Amino acid sequence: MKDKIFYNETRNLLETHNFTHTLQNVEEPQLFRTMFDYESIPKTLFNFTHVPMLCPKEIWITDTTFRDGQQAQQPFTVEQIVDLYKLISKLGGPKGLVRQSEFFIYSEKDKEAVNRCLDLGLEFPEVTSWIRANEKDFRLVKEMGLKETGILVSCSDYHIFKKMNLTRKQAIDKYLGIVKDALSIGVRPRCHFEDITRADYYGFVVPFATALKELMDESGIPIKIRCCDTLGYGVSYPGAAMPRSVPGIIYGLNHYAEIPSSLLEWHGHNDFYKVVTNAATAWLYGCSGVNCSLLGIGERTGNCPLEAMAIEYASIRGTTDGMDLSVITEIGEYFENELGYKIPPRTPFVGRAFNLTKAGIHADGMLKDEEIYNIFNTQKILNRPPLVAIDSHSGLAGIAFWINAYFNLPDSKKIDKRDPIVVALKEEIDKEYLEGRNTVISDEEILNVIARIDKPRYRKLMQHK
Numbered sequence: 001m002k003d004k005i006f007y008n009e010t011r012n013l014l015e016t017h018n019f020t021h022t023l024q025n026v027e028e029p030q031l032f033r034t035m036f037d038y039e040s041i042p043k044t045l046f047n048f049t050h051v052p053m054l055c056p057k058e059i060w061i062t063d064t065t066f067r068d069g070q071q072a073q074q075p076f077t078v079e080q081i082v083d084l085y086k087l088i089s090k091l092g093g094p095k096g097l098v099r100q101s102e103f104f105i106y107s108e109k110d111k112e113a114v115n116r117c118l119d120l121g122l123e124f125p126e127v128t129s130w131i132r133a134n135e136k137d138f139r140l141v142k143e144m145g146l147k148e149t150g151i152l153v154s155c156s157d158y159h160i161f162k163k164m165n166l167t168r169k170q171a172i173d174k175y176l177g178i179v180k181d182a183l184s185i186g187v188r189p190r191c192h193f194e195d196i197t198r199a200d201y202y203g204f205v206v207p208f209a210t211a212l213k214e215l216m217d218e219s220g221i222p223i224k225i226r227c228c229d230t231l232g233y234g235v236s237y238p239g240a241a242m243p244r245s246v247p248g249i250i251y252g253l254n255h256y257a258e259i260p261s262s263l264l265e266w267h268g269h270n271d272f273y274k275v276v277t278n279a280a281t282a283w284l285y286g287c288s289g290v291n292c293s294l295l296g297i298g299e300r301t302g303n304c305p306l307e308a309m310a311i312e313y314a315s316i317r318g319t320t321d322g323m324d325l326s327v328i329t330e331i332g333e334y335f336e337n338e339l340g341y342k343i344p345p346r347t348p349f350v351g352r353a354f355n356l357t358k359a360g361i362h363a364d365g366m367l368k369d370e371e372i373y374n375i376f377n378t379q380k381i382l383n384r385p386p387l388v389a390i391d392s393h394s395g396l397a398g399i400a401f402w403i404n405a406y407f408n409l410p411d412s413k414k415i416d417k418r419d420p421i422v423v424a425l426k427e428e429i430d431k432e433y434l435e436g437r438n439t440v441i442s443d444e445e446i447l448n449v450i451a452r453i454d455k456p457r458y459r460k461l462m463q464h465k
Helices: 078-092 108-119 135-143 157-163 168-184 201-219 246-255 275-284 306-317 327-337 360-368 378-382 395-406 420-434 443-453 455-464
Strands: 004-008 013-017 060-063 098-103 126-131 148-152 188-193 224-229 264-268 289-292
Touching: 060 306, 078 098, 078 108, 078 306, 078 327, 098 108, 108 126, 126 135, 135 148, 135 168, 148 168, 157 168, 168 188, 168 201, 188 201, 201 246, 224 246, 246 264, 246 275, 264 275, 275 289, 275 306, 289 306, 306 327, 395 420, 395 443, 420 443, 443 455
Parallel strands: 060 098, 060 289, 098 126, 126 148, 148 188, 188 224, 224 264, 264 289
Antiparallel strands: 004 013
């Protein structure tokens, strides 16, 4: 087989590979039973094959809150969709680091929501759709003025053989026909490679991606590939065997199928607690886009939380690039106050307790310097000051920290744990727990006690609040 030689502009070197992956039209499905026997926890296997880390020049986030996200909960109203869409745009900033958001377009409510968001005239996130793969839906996309749509193209034998009752050849022919229909009316297809972490990677995924690349070159219309880790089987470990290796999946599509990073997108689920790490790994190994939903909402264990990847972006790049991370707090408040969504209190960045401490010894450290126990300046970045919960373990330091934080006292007015109001409060709190209380004391209860102990001091503190 003749080697393929090409110049790698990223590495400024000539590269060669002699791998041409063709469709393997097997008679029996490849179900990877050594990994997925179904009667035990899926096994993570290693073949110690390593691929290079190559983060793209540009990386970004895409949103599926209004498609995959709301499939798993009470549907949003049109007003709620518009409000959240504006918040997503505000979070993403002027550079559009939240690049796109996908919508259903089936019902009249869906269409109204799309049109209302389009009427806002916001550059980012671009409104895209997700449709059933038929000509009628393609024309609907075009009529609504949308330039891109998602198309489901399941790629594991679990789906091809067991769900669709097709052979691989029949599946790939069907998919290519659908993509050609989209191209014929000028719609950019985004192919959702469902269940890619259980698919025969070199026997189906790469040959299919290569065929899509050929169509793209012929038509001049970009074709995106969304790598869907449908059941959260992906792993980020170096040397992990295919098809579960996130680095291997991204590298192979980029290197063998020659799909550019800007047309690759990762979509993960959190069934095994790996969703954020897998998304970041996809970025690091050559995928420009990671697909997320607000607060990670979605079926089963949910999608990758959009707010998590906004923080991850800043961590990897060392800059927010114009993102307004304080909007993360606004989004969390909107979900709780407007949607009635109960955010688990320990949820990072948005949960009520994410930067709250109960341990007295920790509160003592926070009182001396909040940096000792707070992950970063949550007041500055997220508009969320660190908090302390008051219970039997809080101690004088915890009470003092609570007063300083709750009343937002400036440094010149902050009190320490020897202040008389702190000592008096602790005596009242200790009495509560000696009498058998076993729950955290609420903010309102503490305020009532302060007002009862020292009414003039209470009034002065409230002036700062």
